[in-house]
Amino acid sequence: MPRKPHDANLGTLDDVPRPILAADVVLLTVIDRRLHALAVRRSHAPAEGTWSLPGVLVGADEPLDAAAARALSDKGGVDGVFLEQLFTFGAPGRDPRARIVSVAHFALVPSSLLDAALSGERPDVRLAQVDVDWPGELGGPAGLLDEHGAPLQIAFDHAEILGRAVQRVRGKLDYSDIAFELLPESFPLRDLQQVHEAILGRSVNRDSFRRRMLQSGLVVATGARESGTTFRPAELYRHQVDLPRPHTPRTRKARP
Amino acid sequence: MPRKPHDANLGTLDDVPRPILAADVVLLTVIDRRLHALAVRRSHAPAEGTWSLPGVLVGADEPLDAAAARALSDKGGVDGVFLEQLFTFGAPGRDPRARIVSVAHFALVPSSLLDAALSGERPDVRLAQVDVDWPGELGGPAGLLDEHGAPLQIAFDHAEILGRAVQRVRGKLDYSDIAFELLPESFPLRDLQQVHEAILGRSVNRDSFRRRMLQSGLVVATGARESGTTFRPAELYRHQVDLPRPHTPRTRKARP
DNA sequence: GCAATAGTGTCTTTCAGACACTATATC
DNA sequence: GATATAGTGTCTGAAAGACACTATTGC
Numbered sequence: 001m002p003r004k005p006h007d008a009n010l011g012t013l014d015d016v017p018r019p020i021l022a023a024d025v026v027l028l029t030v031i032d033r034r035l036h037a038l039a040v041r042r043s044h045a046p047a048e049g050t051w052s053l054p055g056v057l058v059g060a061d062e063p064l065d066a067a068a069a070r071a072l073s074d075k076g077g078v079d080g081v082f083l084e085q086l087f088t089f090g091a092p093g094r095d096p097r098a099r100i101v102s103v104a105h106f107a108l109v110p111s112s113l114l115d116a117a118l119s120g121e122r123p124d125v126r127l128a129q130v131d132v133d134w135p136g137e138l139g140g141p142a143g144l145l146d147e148h149g150a151p152l153q154i155a156f157d158h159a160e161i162l163g164r165a166v167q168r169v170r171g172k173l174d175y176s177d178i179a180f181e182l183l184p185e186s187f188p189l190r191d192l193q194q195v196h197e198a199i200l201g202r203s204v205n206r207d208s209f210r211r212r213m214l215q216s217g218l219v220v221a222t223g224a225r226e227s228g229t230t231f232r233p234a235e236l237y238r239h240q241v242d243l244p245r246p247h248t249p250r251t252r253k254a255r256p
Numbered sequence: 257m258p259r260k261p262h263d264a265n266l267g268t269l270d271d272v273p274r275p276i277l278a279a280d281v282v283l284l285t286v287i288d289r290r291l292h293a294l295a296v297r298r299s300h301a302p303a304e305g306t307w308s309l310p311g312v313l314v315g316a317d318e319p320l321d322a323a324a325a326r327a328l329s330d331k332g333g334v335d336g337v338f339l340e341q342l343f344t345f346g347a348p349g350r351d352p353r354a355r356i357v358s359v360a361h362f363a364l365v366p367s368s369l370l371d372a373a374l375s376g377e378r379p380d381v382r383l384a385q386v387d388v389d390w391p392g393e394l395g396g397p398a399g400l401l402d403e404h405g406a407p408l409q410i411a412f413d414h415a416e417i418l419g420r421a422v423q424r425v426r427g428k429l430d431y432s433d434i435a436f437e438l439l440p441e442s443f444p445l446r447d448l449q450q451v452h453e454a455i456l457g458r459s460v461n462r463d464s465f466r467r468r469m470l471q472s473g474l475v476v477a478t479g480a481r482e483s484g485t486t487f488r489p490a491e492l493y494r495h496q497v498d499l500p501r502p503h504t505p506r507t508r509k510a511r512p
Numbered sequence: 513g514c515a516a517t518a519g520t521g522t523c524t525t526t527c528a529g530a531c532a533c534t535a536t537a538t539c
Numbered sequence: 540g541a542t543a544t545a546g547t548g549t550c551t552g553a554a555a556g557a558c559a560c561t562a563t564t565g566c
Contacts, residue, residue, distance in 0.1 A: 017316035018274035060273035064346040090320040231544040232536040487517040488563040
């Protein structure tokens, strides 16, 4: 007979259910104007041969975000990147072996920092293009594509984790600074726009995008210009950490 | 010597760290134009006598949201309300007894549904006004106030959970339908505006609010009017489940 | 009538989309 | 020169803030 679930307020904490806790990470980057995610090929059962998100089990006294950072460091060779908790996936049966609850995170990194770590050295680790089916504001699972555009088989519920990561990043794009986490220190506005377009999965209006970025004060010109282009080189900008602007509502002049 | 954290991809799942998993819920409602949350007075150590969020331990085969719903049902006597996962709090030491990882949720319910369940029957359960210090877009911990405006002592890290719930609801207010979860079936636009103001912690422009709501198609007139007012009774509206409107970008007429 | 809120109409400001034009790099 | 993109200026339409005015209830 199953034991009745315990009340945290009462009684002892001995002999209560204890699931296994994992931390999985969706590492996103923009390569060639398209969103990519880090995937790890499973070398053991279950779901051997399918692709999964990098993950580790959370240590007994380890903070959740530290476990996520460790997963990135172990599997992707990247450290010190933007990392944020995403959602916790705990459906019974999501892992056939045991009740494993996964605290999913997402990370953002400029692809330039990944080139070194992923120069084909590890065939079990790759960056795969993210395939989002749901346009607009919706959500749902997302897929991964290989270099020929063929879908990769994804392990467990990791397609849902991936989809939720894209949804979160899309939602935060307008009111946060996360886009800059996907760019190097200095960049032309064109690259910033392409990051936005890769995240949103649609093109954005060039003119109003420039206006918004420049008027927001989030970007400042460096004075330098890009080089190596076959066209007119653009001004390079960098991200300006935004001072909290108090929202001053518009007021009309008082009547005489 | 501490054991090295395990890799979920490798080896056995025997003998890995297994934290205790809890589900805590921030139940929010609007009473008298102000945001309130359900709080439970702790009757045992640790933090005896302080106020905490309703919570339970997650059962061995229980989905996370089912555990959260059970916490609401047990402690608040409410069922079938809007419930959404919020954030997972897992800092080592957040509970002095053991490593307890809490999957926090938030719930929204019209206060009319709580009046019955909380008519002073249980002195260990109450609705307390939410006290948010950080105006605008920021975040941080939030407090609870008693009926005299005096702060309640909050257990563990529950002030942070509460703050994150308010932050989440504020962020989703504009692009989701959550405001309607805090209102009865039919309501005057004034009440809808007051719900928005309670969540945002600031007043909103009446004229543009009316326009936005009516033009959005999210509300439809019922034809009925409110009664019992000492002023002109307003039209009653109800929430219209929104059809996904395809975003048709504006196009200018082609030049001759 | 008075007080209070509901509901309508309109002006202004702001901002995004659209488009035209000039500027500057490589070839 | 051609081509591609950078960068600027201006028009238009949509939407928010502000405000004036009328409508309808209880007292």
